[in-house]
Amino acid sequence: MKRFIAALAITALSLSACSTLPSASDPQVLRSFSPQPEVDPAVGPTPGQEADLLVREFYSAAAIPSSDYSAARSFLSPEAAENWNPEESMRIVDLIELTSQNTQGSNQRTFTVRGSVIGSIASGGSYVPENSGYETTIRMEQVDGEWRITDLPDGVVFERTELRNHYQPLPVYFYRQTGSVLVTDRRWLFGSQTSLDAQLITLLLEGPSARIAPATTTVVPEEATFVGVEDGVYNFAGMQNMSADDRLRFAAELVWTLSHAGVQEPYSVTADGAPLVENLESMTTDDFAEYNPRVASNSVAPLYALNDGNILQVSGNAAEPLEGSLGDSGNIESADISANGVVAAVRREGDESQLIFGEVEGQPEEALQAETISRPTFENAGQAAWAVVEGDEIMRLVRSPQTGEVTTTRVDKSELDDIDGEISVIRLSNSGAQAAMIIGGEVYIGVVERQRSGDFRLTNVYNPASELGGTALSLDWQADGSLVVGTSTQETPVWRVEQDGSSVSTLPSGNITIPVVSIAASPSTLYITDYHAMLQLPVETESTYWREVPGMQGLRSAPIVAN
Structure with missing residues (x-):
């Protein structure tokens, strides 16, 4: 926890104040960042305040880490303020409940404090969902x-x-093990700060959080340090032995991390006295467009629909069946389609299901058969897909783009063995670093690790949405890394779930009739299938009503977004 406070108690720019960079400052080594002088917030006890109200305000002030929690310490007696160690842990509860205890003497009071712990903030600002009681x-x-x-x-x-009032979630980016795809590592940073850019760089050098680390790799050597900002230039040292490719990859991490925190472009960066990237004295996100971790949010995702066992392509106000067996066989149970036109579909043949794999415009071939196969989900490159067989085994299928041959391996899911229920839904995140699942009506997220043997396994599995209470039926990833979840509850049929489990909120329910059996997200639109029809709702809207998808009116169908 001390490492977290050292990195987070510095003063950093709020998002609204990130339009300018410091023009000059004294260089300093920032690998282990040290706190900077801060202005104490105007928070403290009110003269003559009743005991119970003072306790409540103490718990509010405890969310402010400035100046070694000076605001919270002001509610304590001098001796207690000296002995209290706030860095021992940081837990988030839903509500603080106070109950008085009988005490002797009019100048003494004792309270029992209770709450339900919903999460904690770990080292480096990562949120860890929890579900336990708190009493002291x-x-x-x-x-x-x-x-x-x-x-x-x-x-x-x-x-x-108080977490929402004083902290802000920001992404720090690291590379996935299997390629040049940037993975989001969400961190919660105290909001009343300056030097947000320096704080994010410190976290970037310290590496990924424990939860996402198995899915990532680092390009920065251990000896690398950030030595500060001088005349608007970010200066690093200890990178002499980095290859040109690793310098380029680190620059992409840095640029996208700063950009998505609102720090204004361009960025001038040096390493050991020379430009970090040769011939790039000033860098913008345009220089690293191929690494964009939210590339899907800037593209138009084709929409398909599964209706009566056939796949239709939806465009404008019309829906046309795909050519060949995908569009006229009437036996397709589920499907996923990648942005580069590869399809993985499950078709029913007699008493068995068959997973077929191939080009949308070609003739997909059988790759797997079993009694039951879940809807497939593609990895980000579009040539590998995952599916659940018999509700229990997770299979990974890789298709050769040259020969069309498909190889199949099992994913190690041993961390799921203690979770009751079948895996009814599995969806890989846009980066492929995480897999969201529905098991027995509950939502789980696991980190995808590629082992040295080349096999894959799910690890660090957690439930980000215990509030759903076993009602989940469908889910999909959004471009910003959150989940949308369809349920069987009429009052709350659709939810938004943050990937770190820090927030679960309801989406407009309007005219939805449960159950929400299918759901898909494009960068601009959410699609669902409820009891009656296939409906859509713009991501950015104030409307509470979902509308039927043009071209699909009267056809109850399952949406398929090609991401």
Whole structure:
């Protein structure tokens, strides 16, 4: 936790103040970042405040780490303020509940504090979802006529609303093991800060969080340091032995991390006294467009639909069946289509399901057969797909673009063995670094690790949305890395779930009739299949009503977005 406070208690730019960069500052080694002088926030106890109200304000002030939690310490007696260690842990609860205990003497009060722990902030600002109870005892005395806390446990606890009020989630980008795809590592940073750019760079050099680390690799050597900003130039040292390719890859990580935090382009970057990337003294995201971690959000994703066992392409106000067996066989159960025109589909033949793999405009060939096969999901390159066989085994299928031959291997899912229920849905994230699943009606996310043997396994599995209570039926990833989940609950048929589990919120329900059995997300539009029809809702809208998809009116179909 100390490492987290050292990196996060510095003053950093808020998002609204990121339009300019410091023009000059004294160079300093920032591999292990040290706190900078801060202005204490105007938070403290109110004179004459009642004991219970003071305790509540203490828990609100505990969300402010500035100046070694000076705001929270002001609610404590001098001795308690000196002995309290806020860095022991940082837990987030839904609500703080206070109950008075009987005490002797009018100048003493004791409270039982309860809440449900929904998460914690780990080293480096990563959010870890939890589901446990919190209970502790707070003792108070009057000091110079004012109530002050005299006895409390170490660590920081505050409500979910305070997390949103004082912290902001920002992405730090690292490379996936299997290629040049950037993976989002979401971090929560204290909002009342300056030097946000320096803080993000520090986290970038420290490496990925523990949860996402198995799916990533690093290009930065251990000895690399960030030595500060001088005359608007970001200066690094210890990169003499990095190859030109690794320097380019690190530059892409850096540029996209800063850009998505709102730090204004262009960026001038040096390493050991020379430009980080040769012939690029000033860099923008345009220089690294091929690494864009949100490339899907800038593209138009083709829409298809599965209707009555056939796949239709939806364009404008019309829907036309695909040529060949995909469009006229009437036995397609589910399908996924990649952005480069490869299809993986499940068709029913007698008592068995067959997974077929190939070009959308060609004749896909059988790659796998079993009694039941889930809807396939593509890795980001579009030549490998995953599917669940018999509700239990996860298979990875790789198709050779030259020969069309498909090889099949099992994914190690041993971390799921203690979870009750069948895997009814599996969807890989846009980067391929994570897999979202529905198991027994609950949503789970696992990190995709490629082992030295070349085999894949799911690890660091967690439930980001325990609030759904086993009602999940369908899900998909959005371009920003969140999930949309369809359920069997009429009051809350569609949810948005943040990938780190820090927030679960309902989406407009309007005219939806449960169950929401299918769901798909394009960069601009959400699509669902409810009891009656295939509906759509723009991502950016104030409307609460979903409309039928043009060309698909009256046809209850499952949406397929080619990402």
